[in-house]
Amino acid sequence: MNPPEGEQGFTLLELIISLGLFALIAVAGLGLLDSVLNVQGRTEARLSRLADLQRAMFVIQSDLDQVTRGEISGGGNTVAFTRVAGGVGGPAVAVSYGEAGGTLVRSAPQPQLLLQGVTGTRWRFRDGDAWIDRWPPDDERKGEWPRAVSVELQVAGQGPQGTLRRIVVLPVQPRETP
Numbered sequence: 014m015n016p017p018e019g020e021q022g023f024t025l026l027e028l029i030i031s032l033g034l035f036a037l038i039a040v041a042g043l044g045l046l047d048s049v050l051n052v053q054g055r056t057e058a059r060l061s062r063l064a065d066l067q068r069a070m071f072v073i074q075s076d077l078d079q080v081t082r083g084e085i086s087g088g089g090n091t092v093a094f095t096r097v098a099g100g101v102g103g104p105a106v107a108v109s110y111g112e113a114g115g116t117l118v119r120s121a122p123q124p125q126l127l128l129q130g131v132t133g134t135r136w137r138f139r140d141g142d143a144w145i146d147r148w149p150p151d152d153e154r155k156g157e158w159p160r161a162v163s164v165e166l167q168v169a170g171q172g173p174q175g176t177l178r179r180i181v182v183l184p185v186q187p188r189e190t191p
Contacts, residue, residue, distance in 0.1 A: 062172025069128040077181040088147035090134040130170035137163040158186040
């Protein structure tokens with residue numbers, strides 16, 4: 014018995030083949046979607062790390078740009094100085110930077126975890142035409158400022174890796190009034 018003209022349907026074999034093709038297309042689409050989501054997740058992690066690096070360098074730059082009366086000392090993975098108080102004024106604030114357990118720590122006066130994933134820190138100081146590793150270079154120069162301060166951070170982990178360097182030219186040291 015043949016169905017009337019115009020009411021012919023698909024055979025079972027045709028339905029199975031079309032469902033199989035649809036399943037293959039769906040699996041390929043899911044694989045592509047999963048790949049796109051993984052790339053998006055890695056990109057967001059890298060951008061977050063980059064923002065952390067930029068924020069840390071901005072804080073260091075800002076602190077050194079606002080250095081004020083007082084001594085600057087440091088070497089190796091630490092540096093200490095006095096900066097202008099933030100906000101509307103007030104007494105100057107002692108600031109120090111150091112590395113502890115893979116984290117760059119800023120103390121002003123409370124410790125602040127500034128950047129994680131730091132595997133090495135090196136502070137250097139411009140004395141005349143040369144970079145030196147400690148400041149002050151001797152007791153006679155205590156109270157003087159270097160011309161510039163350089164920080165090199167070795168960073169590892171997810172996102173940008175390698176050495177970050179920032180050089181900050183210090184303001185002219187104010188003269189002590191008698």
